[in-house]
Amino acid sequence: MTSRSSETTARPSSEGRAVARTQTLLKGENGIGTVRRTTLPGGLRIVTETLPSVRSATFGIWVNVGSRDETPSLNGATHYLEHLLFKGTSSRSALDISSAIDAVGGEMNAFTAKEYTCYYARVLDTDLPLAIDTVCDMLTGSLIRQEDVDAERGVILEEIAMTEDDPGDCVHDLFAHTMLGDTPLGRPVLGTVDTINALTADRIRRFYKKHYDPTHLVVAAAGNVDHATVVRQVRRAFEKAGALGSPDATPVAPRAGSRKLRTAGRVELLDRQTEQAHVVLGMPGLARTDERRWALSVLSTALGGGMSSRLFQEVREKRGLAYSVYSFTSGFADCGLFGVYAGCRPSQVHDVLKICRDELDKVAADGLTDDEITRAVGQLSGSTVLGLEDTGAIMTRIGKSELAWGEHMSVTDMLTRIADVTPDDVREVARDILGSRPSLSVIGPLKAKQAARLDEAVT
Amino acid sequence: MTSRSSETTARPSSEGRAVARTQTLLKGENGIGTVRRTTLPGGLRIVTETLPSVRSATFGIWVNVGSRDETPSLNGATHYLEHLLFKGTSSRSALDISSAIDAVGGEMNAFTAKEYTCYYARVLDTDLPLAIDTVCDMLTGSLIRQEDVDAERGVILEEIAMTEDDPGDCVHDLFAHTMLGDTPLGRPVLGTVDTINALTADRIRRFYKKHYDPTHLVVAAAGNVDHATVVRQVRRAFEKAGALGSPDATPVAPRAGSRKLRTAGRVELLDRQTEQAHVVLGMPGLARTDERRWALSVLSTALGGGMSSRLFQEVREKRGLAYSVYSFTSGFADCGLFGVYAGCRPSQVHDVLKICRDELDKVAADGLTDDEITRAVGQLSGSTVLGLEDTGAIMTRIGKSELAWGEHMSVTDMLTRIADVTPDDVREVARDILGSRPSLSVIGPLKAKQAARLDEAVT
Numbered sequence: 001m002t003s004r005s006s007e008t009t010a011r012p013s014s015e016g017r018a019v020a021r022t023q024t025l026l027k028g029e030n031g032i033g034t035v036r037r038t039t040l041p042g043g044l045r046i047v048t049e050t051l052p053s054v055r056s057a058t059f060g061i062w063v064n065v066g067s068r069d070e071t072p073s074l075n076g077a078t079h080y081l082e083h084l085l086f087k088g089t090s091s092r093s094a095l096d097i098s099s100a101i102d103a104v105g106g107e108m109n110a111f112t113a114k115e116y117t118c119y120y121a122r123v124l125d126t127d128l129p130l131a132i133d134t135v136c137d138m139l140t141g142s143l144i145r146q147e148d149v150d151a152e153r154g155v156i157l158e159e160i161a162m163t164e165d166d167p168g169d170c171v172h173d174l175f176a177h178t179m180l181g182d183t184p185l186g187r188p189v190l191g192t193v194d195t196i197n198a199l200t201a202d203r204i205r206r207f208y209k210k211h212y213d214p215t216h217l218v219v220a221a222a223g224n225v226d227h228a229t230v231v232r233q234v235r236r237a238f239e240k241a242g243a244l245g246s247p248d249a250t251p252v253a254p255r256a257g258s259r260k261l262r263t264a265g266r267v268e269l270l271d272r273q274t275e276q277a278h279v280v281l282g283m284p285g286l287a288r289t290d291e292r293r294w295a296l297s298v299l300s301t302a303l304g305g306g307m308s309s310r311l312f313q314e315v316r317e318k319r320g321l322a323y324s325v326y327s328f329t330s331g332f333a334d335c336g337l338f339g340v341y342a343g344c345r346p347s348q349v350h351d352v353l354k355i356c357r358d359e360l361d362k363v364a365a366d367g368l369t370d371d372e373i374t375r376a377v378g379q380l381s382g383s384t385v386l387g388l389e390d391t392g393a394i395m396t397r398i399g400k401s402e403l404a405w406g407e408h409m410s411v412t413d414m415l416t417r418i419a420d421v422t423p424d425d426v427r428e429v430a431r432d433i434l435g436s437r438p439s440l441s442v443i444g445p446l447k448a449k450q451a452a453r454l455d456e457a458v459t
Numbered sequence: 460m461t462s463r464s465s466e467t468t469a470r471p472s473s474e475g476r477a478v479a480r481t482q483t484l485l486k487g488e489n490g491i492g493t494v495r496r497t498t499l500p501g502g503l504r505i506v507t508e509t510l511p512s513v514r515s516a517t518f519g520i521w522v523n524v525g526s527r528d529e530t531p532s533l534n535g536a537t538h539y540l541e542h543l544l545f546k547g548t549s550s551r552s553a554l555d556i557s558s559a560i561d562a563v564g565g566e567m568n569a570f571t572a573k574e575y576t577c578y579y580a581r582v583l584d585t586d587l588p589l590a591i592d593t594v595c596d597m598l599t600g601s602l603i604r605q606e607d608v609d610a611e612r613g614v615i616l617e618e619i620a621m622t623e624d625d626p627g628d629c630v631h632d633l634f635a636h637t638m639l640g641d642t643p644l645g646r647p648v649l650g651t652v653d654t655i656n657a658l659t660a661d662r663i664r665r666f667y668k669k670h671y672d673p674t675h676l677v678v679a680a681a682g683n684v685d686h687a688t689v690v691r692q693v694r695r696a697f698e699k700a701g702a703l704g705s706p707d708a709t710p711v712a713p714r715a716g717s718r719k720l721r722t723a724g725r726v727e728l729l730d731r732q733t734e735q736a737h738v739v740l741g742m743p744g745l746a747r748t749d750e751r752r753w754a755l756s757v758l759s760t761a762l763g764g765g766m767s768s769r770l771f772q773e774v775r776e777k778r779g780l781a782y783s784v785y786s787f788t789s790g791f792a793d794c795g796l797f798g799v800y801a802g803c804r805p806s807q808v809h810d811v812l813k814i815c816r817d818e819l820d821k822v823a824a825d826g827l828t829d830d831e832i833t834r835a836v837g838q839l840s841g842s843t844v845l846g847l848e849d850t851g852a853i854m855t856r857i858g859k860s861e862l863a864w865g866e867h868m869s870v871t872d873m874l875t876r877i878a879d880v881t882p883d884d885v886r887e888v889a890r891d892i893l894g895s896r897p898s899l900s901v902i903g904p905l906k907a908k909q910a911a912r913l914d915e916a917v918t
Contacts, residue, residue: 053512054848086766087776094776098766103834105841108766124844154779161734162782162802165626273732275620307545307557307567317546317553320613323621343621375562382564385583389513389848 018042018247020231025408032388035398035408036227042245043215043252046234047398047408048227051391057223058395059131059230060120061139062403064218064252065211067191068114068184068332076191077199077207079112080149080156084204085119086110087148089141092134094148100134108134112189115255115332116403122392125224129233132221136237139217144208149201157197160190167278167443168324168343170270175280175441178268179337185259214238214245215252220399223391254406257334264437265458269451277346277444281356281457282339283436286429288331288404294417295425296338296433300327301376302368302426303359304340308375310363314355315342321352333404338433346444353457357438364435367427380418384411479690484867491847494857494867495686501704502674502711505693506857506867507686510850516682517854518590518689519579520598521862523677523711524670526650527573527643527791535650536658536666538571539608539615543663544578545569546607548600551593553607559593567593571648574714574791575862581851584683588692591680595696598676603667608660616656619649626737626902627783627802629729634739634900637727638796644718673697673704674711679858682850713865716793723896724917728910729903736805736903740815740916741798742895745888747790747863753876754884755797755892759786760835761827761885762818763799767834769822773814774801780811792863797892805903812916816897823894826886839877843870 018041028034028050037047067078087094101108106123108131119139121131163169173188180186191199221230238244261284286293304311304327315325325342340360344352368376387393388411401408409417440458480498487493487509496506526537546553560567565582567590578597580590622628632647639645650658680689697703720743745752763770763786774784784801799819803811827835846852847870860867868876899917 056845056848095767095772098771099834102765102767103837103841105838105843105845107842107845122845124841127841151777151779155775155782158735158780158782158803161804162627164734165737165802167624168621275623276617278624306561308554308561312557313554316614318610320610321617323614323617343624344617345620375558378562379564382583382586383566384564386515386564386566386581389515389850 020235022227022231026410033410037402038227038231039251040214040235040238040244041247043249044217044219044234044238044244045251045402046219046231047402048220048225048230049222049394049398050225050227051223051394054223054391055125056122056391057125057128057131057221057225058120058122058391059128059135059221060118060219060395060399061135062218062220062399063117063212064216064255064403065117066113066115067187067189069211070184070187072182072187073195073198074203074207075187075195076156077204078117079189079191080152080196080199081204081208082110082112082117082119083152083156084144084148085138085142087145087152088143089137090143091141092137097134097138100130104130106131114185114189116400118399120392120395128221128225132230132233133237136234137241139212140238140241140243142208144201144205146201149204153196156190157193160193160196163190167272167274167276171278171280171341171441171443174268174270174443175282175337175339178266178439178441179261179263179282179284185332214243215249218399218402220395220402222394222398254404255333257332259332259334261335263439266439267454267458268441269446269454270443271445272443273445274443276343277349277442277446278341278343279349279353280339280341280441281353281360281438282337283433283438285329285336285338285433286331287334287336290331290336292425292429293331295421295429296329297380298373298376298418298421299363299368299426299430300329300338301379302372303327303363305376306379310359310372311340311356314359315352319355321348321355346446346450349442349444349446349450350453350456353440357457360434360438363430367423367430370423373421373423373426377418377421381415384414384418479694481686481690485869492869496861497686497690498710499673499694499697499703500706502708503676503678503693503697503703504710504861505678505690506861507679507684507689508681508853508857509684509686510682510853513682513850514584515581515850516584516587516590516680516684517579517581517850518587518594518680519577519678519854519858520594521677521679521858522576522671523675523714523862524576525572525574526646526648528670529643529646531641531646532654532657533662533666534646534654535615536663537576538648538650539611539655539658540663540667541569541571541576541578542611542615543603543607544597544601546604546611547602548596549602550600551596556593556597559589563589565590573644573648575859577858579851579854587680587684591689591692592696595693596700598671599697599700599702601667603660603664605660608663612655615649616652619652619655622649626731626733626735627800630737630739630800630900630902633727633729633902634741634796634798637725637898637900638720638722638741638743644791673702674708677858677861679854679861681853681857713863714792716791718791718793720794722898725898726913726917727899728901728905728913730905731902732904733902735802736808736901736905737800737802738808738812739798739800739900740812740819740897741796742892742897744788744795744797744892745790746793746795749790749795751884751888752790754880754888755788756839757832757835757877757880758822758827758885758889759788759797760838761831762786762822764835765838769818769831770799770815773818774811778814780807805905805909808901808903808905808909809912809915812899816916819893819897822889826882826889829882832880832882832885836877836880840874843873843877
């Protein structure tokens with residue numbers, strides 16, 4: 001299905017421009033769901049998905065770098081850098097960047113994760129060229145000036161403090177530490193007060209130079225967009241910045257890794273004077289590419305994915321022990337996590353943990369009922385289809401697919417994979433994952449006697 | 460423009476059914492933006508807005524009751540009742556209710572505010588009949604059994620504890636108390652541990668009976684919906700429950716009130732061992748119906764509505780003193796609030812407050828620059844148009860408009876009202892609102908010496 005794109009071949013060869021390769025990766029229906037990719041000389045990938053029924057577009061750039069790529073003393077550098085990219089380029093001040101998108105009512109933001117970073121803007125389709133110019137300039141031309149690094153250090157220290165003040169969020173960082181320890185995947189994305197205070201402008205600049213090469217980037221646009229136009233505008237913006245790279249460079253392959261996760265029976269408690277105890281009980285999950293992930297999604301949905309899920313019913317509906325209780329999965333290149341969160345009165349933490357552990361054990365032993373599986377399949381399918389109306393969700397799907405898998409799956413194929421999950425698949429993944437010995441992370445004001453009993457939940 | 464609806468007049472008169480009145484309130488273009496209202500005999504209002512380009516629909520029921528309608532000992536009853544409506548009817552258990560929507564991947568939730576309560580479900584358009592049946596049954600047939608009240612008490616106490624653990628949220632409750640004191644509008648929507656522990660099933664049942672009359676309800680549906688079909692299904696559901704009410708009843712008028720707010724110079728500090736100090740500096744704002752609200756929106760947007768706003772630039776970009784800083788408005792039937800929030804290190808709270816107060820004073824004295832106004836108008840307009848793609852946002856707009864204003868404004872008219880705001884309008888509203896003496900609410904671990912200085916910000 002590879003073909004040269006019309007916009008490239010139409011140019012006179014005397015320009016001497018290297019040729020971009022455009023492929024239609026997925027053929028949609030009625031103009032919806034068509035995914036195209038162009039790889040520019042230099043290795044920059046541009047993927048788009050067209051949704052002509054909307055008036056908006058979301059434009060994003062994904063970078064193949066996350067806190068996992070940090071040495072201990074660089075911890076927090078990826079996220080620090082993400083902030084600094086909003087501080088200005090040689091042609092735009094920080095105010096120019098934010099004004100441009102604010103003035104058209106758009107929404108611009110960025111997020112840093114353990115394995116990637118993403119910058120995006122959602123705007124009216126007519127403002128897409130503005131969004132492309134602004135985001136491309138931020139990515140390719142950041143100045144990272146000393147004074148910006150100094151001012152932004154305060155902002156990041158405040159962000160760390162704000163997260164510390166949100167124990168329901170913070171307990172997930174603690175859980176990563178419990179499961180992965182002081183390793184690149186186990187350390188917090190935000191870094192720590194000490195590492196942030198020690199990071200210099202020079203080190204961040206080197207980090208930027210190393211990781212923001214065009215071969216490490218994926219540009220993704222979704223909504224009322226035209227592929228060739230997006231390609232032309234992105235190419236022009238990168239060319240202008242001299243950031244297209246070496247013509248014969250090729251994109252980096254999806255991230256690989258060899259982390260094997262076997263943590264079991266660990267307990268970590270962070271003593272805080274909070275009203276609730278915030279707990280995560282969990283175990284090793286699945287890597288992002290693991291074929292069993294569809295069955296695990298069904299399992300996690302039925303166990304703690306909604307108001308009708310087992311944990312919600314057992315912990316909240318029947319016993320009123322928590323307001324918030326849910327399960328989650330996170331998948332990395334080579335390993336993953338599965339866990340259950342609950343927030344409850346410190347005095348009730350053992351009751352809640354016992355119910356959660358019992359349900360994990362029951363599902364590990366017996367799997368789910370057919371009713372539960374049918375409902376979870378319906379829930380996942382319906383929410384997948386509902387997600388089709390949000391250009392931000394589509395941009396995330398195609399950008400992340402390109403970066404993390406190097407391939408794309410149509411929504412129809414996704415629905416098929418979900419519908420094809422059998423009770424046996426669920427039983428098998430439940431036995432493998434939920435059957436392993438859990439670990440436990442707790443934030444809250446537990447008395448010594450209560451703290452001593454936490455081991456019961458992981459024995 | 461009033462006309463009898465076809466579905467009503469088509470029925471044989473021998474049925475003896477009272478006649479519903481259907482009006483087209485707004486005429487859209489290309490099938491988009493048409494708002495219709497039918498008032499059923501008994502006073503139940505049903506408003507819809509059609510967006511044929513989507514595959515989803517959001518269905519909601521708005522109730523003209525909020526924490527403002529509670530006596531001191533009933534504080535928290537509206538929200539408690541909202542929870543209990545998920546606990547089951549004579550034909551559906553709590554699990555039946557949640558399973559129905561979960562099984563189709565829909566999203567069902569509810570929220571309670573000071574002047575209204577809303578229950579809603581977002582589903583694929585083909586599942587709309589299911590959503591209508593489920594939500595209507597919850598609203599009309601709740602059993603409010605003793606055992607449900609007992610179990611849910613624990614959940615609500617957990618929700619209160621969870622909110623206490625989120626100081627950035629909690630400080631807004633404190634600000635309402637600072638400005639409005641121990642009054643219906645000043646008390647928290649969730650109630651307190653004491654009032655929740657004291658509420659009986661019997662009192663909540665009486666509250667339900669009193670406030671969930673069809674004349675107090677507005678049904679709102681948006682997305683790929685057909686008005687007549689929605690009306691037919693809602694009518695059938697209410698008829699089945701015997702909940703259409705007395706045929707000659709008419710809808711309640713939009714809420715009125717006579718609260719005049721003149722609080723100035725008050726300071727309230729809640730001592731908590733948090734990492735950040737969370738502050739709200741604010742003053743009386745505008746009632747929901749005040750014609751100056753468009754100018755105040757522009758003002759609030761320019762002052763603290765985005766990354767390019769004055770406060771974001773002064774507090775975060777230039778000085779790195781906070782991660783989160785923004786302004787907000789809230790409008791009630793007869794009064795309103797305007798405020799500025801920031802979260803920062805306790806040691807920096809006076810610097811942050813000084814900057815915020817200075818900017819409030821400057822804008823009160825000089826208004827905004829033309830550039831700032833142009834940008835804020837663009838920001839409000841763009842985000843209004845982007846909101847047109849979200850059926851949940853549309854359902855909220857038409858439901859709330861019907862309940863709170865009793866009238867509807869097209870998006871085109873809203874854009875005109877925003878664009879028509881002049882620098883003089885902004886200067887006038889800035890002088891009136893921002894020129895008044897502020898009050899201050901703070902949550903955090905301030906030392907006695909710091910606490911003693913808080914008065915400076917409101918003098």
